[in-house]
Amino acid sequence: MSHFSSSDAPAVTIPLLQQWARDGRRLVVTTAYDAITARLADPVVDMILVGDSVGNVCLGFDNTLPISMTMMNHHLEAVARTRPRALLVADMPYLSYHLSLEDTLRNAGGFLQRGAKAVKLEGGGKRLATIRALVDCEIPVMGHLGLTPQSVHAMGGFKVQGRGAEDALQILEDAHRLQEAGCFALVLEGVPAELAARVTETLSIPTIGIGAGPHCSGQVLVLHDVLGLTQGHRPKFVRTYVDGFDLLQQALALGRGCALRRLSVCCRILCPAG
Numbered sequence: 671m672s673h674f675s676s677s678d679a680p681a682v683t684i685p686l687l688q689q690w691a692r693d694g695r696r697l698v699v700t701t702a703y704d705a706i707t708a709r710l711a712d713p714v715v716d717m718i719l720v721g722d723s724v725g726n727v728c729l730g731f732d733n734t735l736p737i738s739m740t741m742m743n744h745h746l747e748a749v750a751r752t753r754p755r756a757l758l759v760a761d762m763p764y765l766s767y768h769l770s771l772e773d774t775l776r777n778a779g780g781f782l783q784r785g786a787k788a789v790k791l792e793g794g795g796k797r798l799a800t801i802r803a804l805v806d807c808e809i810p811v812m813g814h815l816g817l818t819p820q821s822v823h824a825m826g827g828f829k830v831q832g833r834g835a836e837d838a839l840q841i842l843e844d845a846h847r848l849q850e851a852g853c854f855a856l857v858l859e860g861v862p863a864e865l866a867a868r869v870t871e872t873l874s875i876p877t878i879g880i881g882a883g884p885h886c887s888g889q890v891l892v893l894h895d896v897l898g899l900t901q902g903h904r905p906k907f908v909r910t911y912v913d914g915f916d917l918l919q920q921a922l923a924l925g926r927g928c929a930l931r932r933l934s935v936c937c938r939i940l941c942p943a944g
């Protein structure tokens with residue numbers, strides 16, 4: 671059976687995604703930040719996330735905090751131009767949903783006007799009023815709990831969350847509050863597998879795990895990690911299927927060799943005595 675969806679496969683909607691999760695079909699999500707990565711991902715995934723991870727993956731930042739709405743809009747527009755069949759979700763960057771409800775609604779609504787079908791934002795109890803306001807304005811929201819990268823300094827680094835009983839209970843409670851506030855799905859990042867399993871079996875919305883064990887309704891991975899394009903630290907849970915960086919560098923070296931040979935032939939033709 672082909673892993674690729676046929677071009678006439680239906681567009682993935684939120685109700686369809688939720689139905690698939692209820693039917694026990696595992697949801698496949700990756701990031702994409704531009705037209706080429708969107709075209710690579712779209713035939714194989716159910717949801718494309720234009721993540722603020724573009725900051726560390728593509729733009730050379732140490733974390734996601736410097737990412738602005740202008741940057742996110744730029745990347746979202748590039749992905750949206752490919753008209754993906756997968757559900758297109760845009761990540762609300764740091765400070766785009768913290769200042770005022772009006773600002774938040776304008777930023778999130780702007781994502782929808784640029785082609786996103788939903789937005790994602792990080793955090794638990796503190797975000798309930800924001801999530802309710804977005805949902806009231808017909809903006810579907812995906813929550814994000816556990817290791818929330820925009821809280822890197824508050825967490826004291828990129829650390830697994832919910833290891834202690836109290837923290838685990840807090841994440842479980844937050845998950846239920848996010849569901850009640852109207853989230854259509856929930857990312858669980860960097861939490862113990864047993865906690866992710868407990869959240870998943872007690873929620874009716876799908877959970878999408880990353881570094882959260884095998885028991886979520888689906889998994890999300892950074893596309894550049896899967897393709898082996900990211901250099902330096904690669905999270906332990908990422909299974910890389912190809913060493914894309916090495917492969918592409920070898921291809922470039924081959925191309926460079928050919929180009930140099932062609933150049934020297936040209937030189938010999940132009941200046942035979944040289």
Ligand code: KIV
Binds near residue numbers: 724761
């Ligand atoms: O920004 C991102 O890519 C994310 C996923 C890793 C969940 O938030």
